[in-house]
Amino acid sequence: MTKKMMKVAMKLSKIVYIGNPEFAIGPLKHLQKSEDFDIKLVITQMDKKRSRGKLLPVAVKKYAINEDLPVFSTDNINSDESIEMIKSVDPDFIIIVAFGQFLSRSFLNTFKDKVLNVHASILPQYRGASPINHSLLNGDDETGVSIMLVDSGMDSGDVLKICKLKIDKNHNYNSLSEDLSELGGICLVDTLRNFDDLFSNRMIQNSEEATYTGFITKDMGKIDFNEDAVVINNKMRALYSWPKLFFEYNDQTVKLHDFDIVEKFSENEPGQIIKVNEEGIFVNCNDKCLVMKEIQFPGKKRMSVSDYLKGNQIEKVKLR
Template sequence: MTNVIFMGTPAFSVPILQQLLNDGLNVIAVVTQPDRPVGRKKVLTPPPVKVEAIHHSIQVIQPDKLKGSAELEEIISLKPDLIVTAAFGQLLPAELLEAPPLGCINVHASLLPELRGGAPIHHAIIQGKKETGITIMYMAEKLDAGDIISQEKVEITDKDDVETLHSKLSETGAKLLSQTIPLLLDKTAVRIPQDHSKATFAWNIKREEERIDWEKSGEEIYNQIRGLNPWPVAYTIYNGKPLKVYKAEKIEKRHDFPPGVIIEKTDQGPVISSGSGQSLLLTVLQPFGKKKMDASDFLRGAGSDMKIGEKVGNLDE
């Protein structure tokens, strides 16, 4: 029986762990990030992968940092045949990469060498890509730079957001891993070196990337909104406070207003002008200090004083 250690943290990783178990691999331990405070009340919450591991009575190891840690020595001492990672959140030190006889492989949510890094799903949508995919690769000390074993493309539709694409990629990753591991076991897996000159990076989203710049085109803003939904969420400024924008629809009818102007109030929500002559109908919002709501409810409540011709997006507005 092949002994496997799985390393992953968020919900994306859970179907991949489940696939390993469904395929009859002996998952001897799960390595994940420490429990973190979540929400306004800062409730200490375990990562989704830990919850799944406990459900299957699998040993859980939670290092704050792997390199030089007692947890690293413990992982190596378990003598896994194979280590599989998926959105674990830390680079693996050389001594761990060299430990398992079958190597360390990673399930990454992009078509490498494009979108290396921690937020490939967000950036694929924000950049307006029409497709992305899953890459299964041998791990290297450099971020997402190892040799490719297998890849599968996934379409990005105009209606996809992070949540829907996350689900599609997670499911695809689990299936592709199921097809790939037998190649590792019978030693027929290929190694395709990446073209590092074509590498692009998808760093974790920064706060300043969440704010909507209404000077941008309607298409760019639309991609930003769905590329940050449901987390960490795009926002604009209204009445001097952040107004989160979860969902919007593109309005193709051209306008002559300056960017960031409320040009219409509809039954579905406010329509805001962009810098390209397009406008956006905001449909799901979250006012500062309140819950997420349909924009129609917002206009009847916290946004009832919105006026046509008023501008959003500036701190002094």
Template structure:
């Protein structure tokens, strides 16, 4: 099939690469405009654009999609069979959705109808889920509410964080996409309606969600740390400065005491902290102006002592 691919970030790259290696033909890519990034605010292309240009695929980067007659006409001239959307970043209007022969499908990183919305991977980790997955669905005007072609489950391991789970889901999503496209082309698959009464919403992550509440349980804080490892990173106050907790591990689920208090020091592993329920060991931490360091190095370098407290 002739495919127009809509996508922007790293998550979408795996699906695009799988498409390029398949029998289907990517005739164009639509992605977000180049944006300034990093401390230097240097304008950089989206990851999907980089892959598209490397493969000599025409790229469209519209500022807006709705009521964009030029974009619509350009896409119509391509006579696409199907649009594939993977983390594009904007809602598509009805005229765009219905333009191709087989309309428009989406790769979504959850087991729909659970975790519709912008941050399904983060929310699954933060909620302590032991599994999530990827679904291929039809796009409709209502957010992530279209009929589903197929899904695949992915186990969330205890050592998974936002990076590892993101990568696993991107890989599985790309594989499932090709399988579903093949079956659509052969007329061997029919999408099924979602159970809308069971829908949940994965709202976007906000920066203040990184603030650690030590009254919460060790399990909850552990899930927060690994879900927010890339951005905004879990943070807390120590010695009147904000520090970031990048890696930790639950070592006790039931002990109670003073939340945030350093109850012990493990010179090999890190800093043992009491939570509202249970204890954590901080294995990687970042102090203001410094690089991420092991908890054990922080103990030695910052002379951290038992009885001090995170707030």
């Protein structure tokens, strides 16, 4: 019997996969690679207006189409149409990864104990919309992925399995997201393969220990030079994808893409430009001195300070 025939002969777990962003592609790939699962349907949100107003598919939809997986897009996962679409494939499991819509009690009752979520934190820490960002913002040494049953609360369902990951000092939001997406796929496959045992020994979350994370907002990227260098550096890592760090220079909003941290060598107040040379723009924060190495003025390309200084000047003003 060929490998393909053996796979057909096996009873594969039928999967409905629901997700949107790049992070959700990793677990989907791992389900595809495993011989234990049959992805019957991929559900995403509707196409979004992006570049120059064009309607473009979310990352998971684009991937699913390229992989010839059946795709259904909806702006209401709880609608009768959505539920009937899922029921038509009679799934063994429904996997939710960063979908951005709450599931109704009716949806959860219809597919009781079949709905699992891949969440990028060690629950009950960092429930909510931005767990990866907040692991970096808080300077954590460790994070992970929790595979949980979905209930009607905010990431409050029983946890089946947790897989942990050390946070490297060089991790930023993009690289940590990639690593957690990969880990999430490994953790999900292992959970589904051992579902009965993990379900019987699932962990009930202690909501009193829970922390909640909201959506990342643009104003979070503004540098407060009265903060310590480690805090500013953690913000750089956490907000690397968006909105990035920025400051106000002569009524212009300038993005900061790269900087070094050195010991203070002057008593200038935080935010005051101390000196400017090819090494960078030297600005004190609360405890150290930031050496800004790569910046971006409005409507311009990002460039090193040394290149910027070839045709421009930086005044020694106080940054806000």
